[in-house]
Amino acid sequence: MSMTSRTPRQPLPEQVESPARASPGPAEPAARGARLAAVDMLRLVAALAVASFHYLGTESPAYWGTAPTDFASPVHRMSMYGWLGVEAFFLISGFVICMSAWGRTxxxxAVSRLSRLYPAYWCALALVVLCMAVTVRGSGGLRxxxxxxVVAANLTMAPGxxxxxPxxxxxxxxWVEARFYLLMAVVLAFGFTYHRMLGFCTVWLGVAAAGAEMSNRVVGEIALTDYAGLFVAGIAVYLMYRFGQNLLLWMVLGLAWLFQLSEMYGRSSAHVLDTGSTQHTSWLVCTVLxxxxxxxxxxxxxxxxxxxQWRWLVTGGALTYPFYLVHQSIGVxxxxxxxxxxxxxxxxxxxxxxxGSMLLLARLMNGLVEKPxxxxxxxxxxxGLNPPRVxxxxxxxxxxxxxASA
Structure with a gap:
């Protein structure tokens, strides 16, 4: 999941309005500015929502000795909607990945994403294996x-x-995020511009809709039909942030959102039913949330x-990724x-x-693994991008x- 959020240098008007004059290569990296601290905190809120779903959103008594429906009934009803935190992550990712990739080759x-995601992921994977060695009963099941x-496939981050x-x-x-990065990298090869990103968003939504209509799994997997509207909406918000609001961007955002809410209808109860719950979640409530x-x-x-610019917002946001990685597979x-x-x-x-233990573990992972x-x-x-011999x-x-030309 994407993670940095800083204010870029605003482009000159002629850079926005004249695509024919835009450089075919990537633009210069945007200037660093004030961090969008509130976005950092929204990421942590999304992670806590997912944790609430895994901890209290199911009816299973196996986690806490007593079913959440017995000891936390009102909280359980709210936590059933915690899976929407994943959807929120993809929405934020559309914004932040567009921001972090803009102006880069x-x-x-690729270097930015690999170095951001893998250290904490590998650390979490090692902790999960250790946790399984301690808690799994029966050597056959453990082996x-x-x-x-299994471990080798999981180290790639794409076991599925x-x-x-996994x-x-x-x-x-x-893995959904990684495929989004690949789509963005294709556009980035030509260089991000306002008009290219608009065209990309439009084509992406069209292909995703075609995949849904044909029930074509291949198209759906490539175009990320289930989540395309979230990523496109995030990109549209970033274009508003960078270039200012206009009716065209609002149209793209609105259509992406309507597409996403419609596509989400089939999943609105599936997440809960997959846990063995006998209750349903409301699509209308999911839409509002x-x-x-x-x-x-x-x-x-x-x-x-x-x-x-409150510092604690940034500090909290830094815990998001490691907490997300460990809260279920180690916390449960x-x-x-x-x-x-x-x-x-x-x-x-x-x-x-x-x-609390998972938040503390996330803090340790952030300080001892992620950063260094x-x-x-x-x-x-x-x-490796430009080694001496090259x-x-x-x-x-x-x-x-x-x-030769002399």
Missing amino acids: PGQF EAIAPR ALHVE LDGVAWTL LTGFLALLMLATIGPLAKL PMGKELSAHVSWLGPWSTVLLTL FGKLMRKHLAK RAEAEAARAKAGA
């Missing part, structure tokens, strides 16, 4: 769960594509909340063990202790061409 964009092929069960329960969302989150994103980027087993061996705590105390190893990985990956060959080719 495809190689620079099957963490077989070398390799027909392997060790981290949220890995499927990272997700539209409310879109409104918050707009307030945080092109509205008054964009001015917020932890809750089960606490319920089984420290039952006197009671379900509510166990839930809160588990949540991400920086180191970014430094060495960047060197530079030497390029210089020799230029010198030869110069001598």
